[in-house]
Amino acid sequence: MWTRRRFIQAALASGLGACVPVLGGCSREPSVGAIRDALAALRSQQVRPPSVAGYVEFRGVVHAHSNLSHDSTGTPQEVLEAARLNRLDFLVVTDHYTPRIFTEGLEGRQGAVLVVRGVEIALGCTRGGALTRRCASVLAVGLREPLVPGANEQWDWDALFQSIQRQGALSIIAHPRGMMNSSYFRYADGMEIYDIADTVRDRLVDVPRFLLDFAVDYADSRDEIVLPLIVERSGWNLAEWDRFTKTRRFIGLAGNDAHQNLRAFGRYADPYALSFKAVNTHVLAASETAESLKAFAPGLTTEKLVAALRAGRAFAAFNLLADATGFRFAAHAGDGGAVIAVLGDEVPMQAGLTLVAQSPVPGLFELLRDGVPIRRREGRELRHRVDRTGVYRVEVSLKVVDRWRPWIFANPIYVRA
Ligand SMILES: [Zn+2]
Structure with missing residues (x-):
């Protein structure tokens, strides 16, 4: 949760003094032109792998605020316009909790985009000063009815998580590093393994350079300017995630x-159109429709989306680099055998079990088992014959000019005894 004031405070606090190399500030980044050329070259190699039978892929955004939140001024029209521009299939709006969400909030099908109702409820902050304190929250995704706070408008956390669950909604911990009482993770269905606001905050020393680029050369090069600032691996989140899985x-x-609330030099530094493009959640929703009828298949519903997320059939991708649609991660019965599990699934250990990850753009695959990298491979595909139980997940990076930049984070396939 970033207010404009906090952002500017932070930028000033890091200031020019941060350009001391020992602090890592003002680290060398390739030019905007070099990044643009590299991205164009990557995108020109796009070939989508064949989709997994029985599933339809949808791409969207989770965690966005509108003017129902105290720290956002975005109108519903602005939110929807940005979703349309980015051709999102779904958008989970998570305003800070107010009962008005249930009477005035966006919900349901709005043109081509499905808006799913969610809320964000603060779970308290860690200790520390304004710049070091972190505040966690829970995103309740797919909420149907208002939640009822206890006396003095205070939430009883146990009751809160239970009522989210009773409504069939998901509890996702946002800004997990701010969680004071980690026991609440046990109630949650999942967590943010990345958050744009947290990442910018972790990279305060780079903010002055961003603001400088922003002032000079923004209109034509927005994506290339923002990319080095926000396309990052969140090591802490990923390590915690591996612990829970x-x-x-x-x-x-x-x-x-997404807030669209940071104005500098007379324009937004964080317009919805950019936030919605930067990183996306891709889900595989079960398709009940025969392949031949796909063109007529009914679209996504809130129930289908929540079910796909709950099953972990999802991956996150920085689509600012390239469109990750078509990425697949599945377990096969033997090399070249039938698909017996997709990402998020549990599958029993068996002879011949082979994990196959395929990418629409050539990249660097990293396969992790129980949080430990066990295999790296460059190209369009990684295959791995499974020889022991474990939680297997894949990350894909793309080479952009001078370095591999994180691109895709897939939910694991759980190989159980
Ligand atoms: Zn938020």
């Missing part, structure tokens, strides 16, 4: 935390 399915999602 060891014992149970725990969904990892990217949070856009």
